[in-house]
Amino acid sequence: MEETAPNGGEHHDHIDLRGSEFRGPVTGKVVINHCHCPVLTALSALPAAPAGFTGRRTELTRLLDVLCPADSRTTPNPAVICAVTGLGGMGKTALALDAAHTACARKWFPGGTLFIDLGGYDDTPVTADQAVTSLLHALGVGHVQLPSDDVDQYALYRSRLANLADQDQPVLLLLDNASTSEQVSPLLPGSDRHRVLITSRERLDSLPARQLALEALSPDNAVSLIATALRLRDPDDDRPSREAGAVRDLAQLCGHLPLGLQIAAALLRRRPNRPIASLVDELRTATDTTRALVSEGVDQYSRSLALAPVFDVSFGRLGADQAGMLRAVALAPSTEISTDAAAAMAGLSPAMALRLLDDLVHAHLITEVEASTGTTERWRIHDLVRGYTATLTADDPALAEEGALARERLLSHYSRLAEAADRQLRFLQGDPVPEVFAGRAAALAWLDAERVNLVAAAQWTDDRYAPAAVRLALSVAEFLRWRRFFDDGIAVGRAARDAAHRLEDPHSEATVCNNLGGALLRAERADEAIEPLTRAAGLFDSIGDRTGEGMAWNNLGLALRRTDQVEEAINNHVRARDRFHTTGDLHLEGRAWHNLGLSLDTAGRTDQAIDAFARACEIHRATGDRVLHGDSLNSLGWALHAAGRAEEAIAAYHDAVKIRQEYDNWYATGQTLNNLALALKTANRPDDAAKARAEAVNASARAGTTAEVYGHLH
Template identity: 55%
Template structure:
């Protein structure tokens, strides 16, 4: 006997696939004995039992009324005897099963026939060949809605006129076939309105299930109900209390994907306990393990379907007790993020002689964790708009600046710094507000918005001065100098970096003093003071070396190469670029490598070494591509520059 099970979340199209497969198989003559179909209604309030189902199957096989055996046991015997006696192969479809007790007694006692089960739960009671259905690919989602509209009216050209709105609608439907069918039905009724109007309605409401169910056509061509929320409600109601609790809490996670450790913090459970619950929910197709494979527990990540997330959030919002439970869970996961983001940030900033950060043994581990949790970390900062989370959100934002700058996620950095500023203002935290303004200024400058960056750093400087925090004031002065230089205001930049340098010297912070010397050198270059630039950058390099900051030293070597080449000392410049490349490679600083290789190519060109220049340009293109800097990569690949790449500044967070 061969048993197949089509499994997947509610609304993904299991029944439709099973029926379509049966029609095609019958057309090909595979089941000359016919097809038996039973809807077990496993997720209804009153599911069909096996005893009830066997009566329907016997009736379909011609056994009814007086011929029907009087007891359930004899009815099962008669059912199996009839199947065993049939020479023509049959297909038995047991649709919508929620529990093995519904279908185990109905399996034929012969391997002559075939069985197809559909369920929202992975059946583990038998050796079943599983067919897991996932949501549609974006292109297939668009095709489904387009075909549904054109089958009704071939003149309906809205999909062609509004491709962007149609794709957004498919995204809002989570690419779930049931949701897409409902949306298509609504658009058919709204034939004089554009697709964008439905998209706007869903966006405004914030809950696709509410909009789609309110406008649902009711039933499809087969008489099946086209509603979303009852599908999700029935799956939720069948969960044991511990699984239902975890599902509700997962709907509140800040990111689309969440690691096992973060889920454990959210639920207030140990990792092994929460992993078992997650696996149970995955078996019910309410969560999905992302990536799969034999990943370690700490590396496992989990995703909720958007419609499940919206449903669960609605369940929580409607109950005061659940809202209180949710607030405690959000605080736990935010505390978790703050702790480990702080440790990861400490590792990224670590220098010899500093205390070893917890958990992360090297930069690679810290970056890997931050990369995996980035979406959740960034989204969690926005919780700071709520009073109880403001302080933690401000702290989390400060921990993310170095990482977001390193990875060049400038949009995220701007969003995080802006949210932290709002949170600090809301909480009346003037120092936190100043820190956020300073971070925001650095993010804006890196994103090419130097004018706004000047305003942000000026605000930060003034707030630090008012607070009497001279050390942070020095950081704001230094960052302000970088923004002023970007705007061509070199003389003001020189003054700002000089002030920063002096304040760092007074504080005895030789490491940040090195950064200020480096940035002062860049401003001197803009002012045409090349000789002073060389002396200043040499001072910066030596201080970075003394502090053990090899990354900062690499940047100083690069800038020194720029100064030496400008002074006509090409061979010394090439040597300086070589030192910079060596240090950049050690940190996998791809953007720094791209800058240095671009300038090294120009130096080789000055030295009449075209082959070396071409090789350096090609390597620079690859480095910029790996650094998430496609604009710089494209510029070099289409036309190698004649001017030097930007020098490497040092922002202070």
């Protein structure tokens, strides 16, 4: 919920604390209720409520729960202090003021309100000593009565607040824009009848305060903020309804950050006859969105409508080590990164990286992501902070080189772990036990957590990163196939193919082409898969890699079958099978037998298909390849069912389900259970068929799909 348009509020007296005299009313940092005598009166020093306030309903409820008087509460031990914290521009002041006005409207603070902008992020912040002088004036202490000693001033201040508490006159003290606990701790009242509301870009963990950290608005609330702002200027402005998609795009470009949205709304108000889409285009083409978000004038609280200066101040307060860590996080492949990956980028130990990351969380420049059990900490950076920081790095040659080294270190880190995880996924009976990960489940958990970053990093194919990016692409191909992230596999494969070609590395290019063809096949784009698979076969042949050539033939056979070139498909699978038999590679020979069975089944040669699937099962059982054994059992069951041998099909399906459940492959499990349900129905076992169908629905739901897939895995 944010203020969305300048709105002239009522006039308030101001006192400038930075001079040697206090002569109000003048413009300054501290807002008070001006009083010329020591008689205590109800104070009302709040600036106007934010205009067009929208969104933040949950946060407002939580804040009001803290401010609620003790005799109206349902929970004991009320918090006297609440700190609203968050990134600069997150709308902390607007939320605090809206809550304060709501509390006053409910008559929770008959003793009045005190508001001070501590200017914690200005060049000369207001000190506690300066603030207490102003607060005493607001509490009715005139110049003559004001003690000259700071200690006496604090004693008198607390005494006045204690008197108000004794008279059942609680006061709300709103300390805005604090940057350190030292600014506010001397100003805290001694009575728990009063309430203190603090806003800060820092977490202020040393204070005994209820913390309310603000995040970006939801997409819907961000859109509502822009629409409300435009309607405040002109109730007939229908651009938000006419350009609903553009408003949503604009909100996203602003990172759903309230200040960014407010600036965008101000820019739109200055252009009442121009479409919202024009501003969207401007921001999309801007080198740095943060610096493009600037408008003339000030908001209703006299603050500049410019986002970059806010980030300038926050970044400028960082130490050298913290700034270096923020630059590293900003250059990560996505907005989220693990502690280990951040440590790798910064060239630090995980323990040192964790300390610096905690510092950045304290400054609200990143946020900690709630981690699932057994995973390391993860951290997220806001899109606008990321763009701002990346621009700082790019504009400085020394920092740009630092960033390039950070990315090289990250690619090395990801490649090493991805290769180890890949070995776990491909682990066969008799192979050396892979190190790094405790088992397949641990490897999959790491790959799942890092998938977005791995896919993005594998597409860093500039010449400097190309060798490591290709290495990473080769390591994640099996995982992306296993988890059915086919679009990711295609994106990674295409980027790696071009990089390997530029590197003049025919073996890597051939392997990448083979993986790319497989991803296209599984994405139901068989016609597109033929070209890279043909290219792979030719490259493997040119370098004398007979095993690789056989693998390409095998996959090419799958593509040809799906483009209705069945006889050519059979020929390719036979060539692959014979090649693997000659080289003695039983694992790949078993796969070729399986694929040959698929083409024979498509050609209507069911008995031959059954023999091929049965032979594949024998080989997989001998080599200990449980995953492919499950695939071949499923296909064998399908062919047996087609041949009218339902009971044999049911037995094969049961065995396939057991294997597929071992490996958390819920898509394949759901497919086999669907096939089993069909076979049970044919065998006139309706109750068992219904049970299998229900289990298929459950397994498919766990895989994020529907239970309508029958037949063979690709």
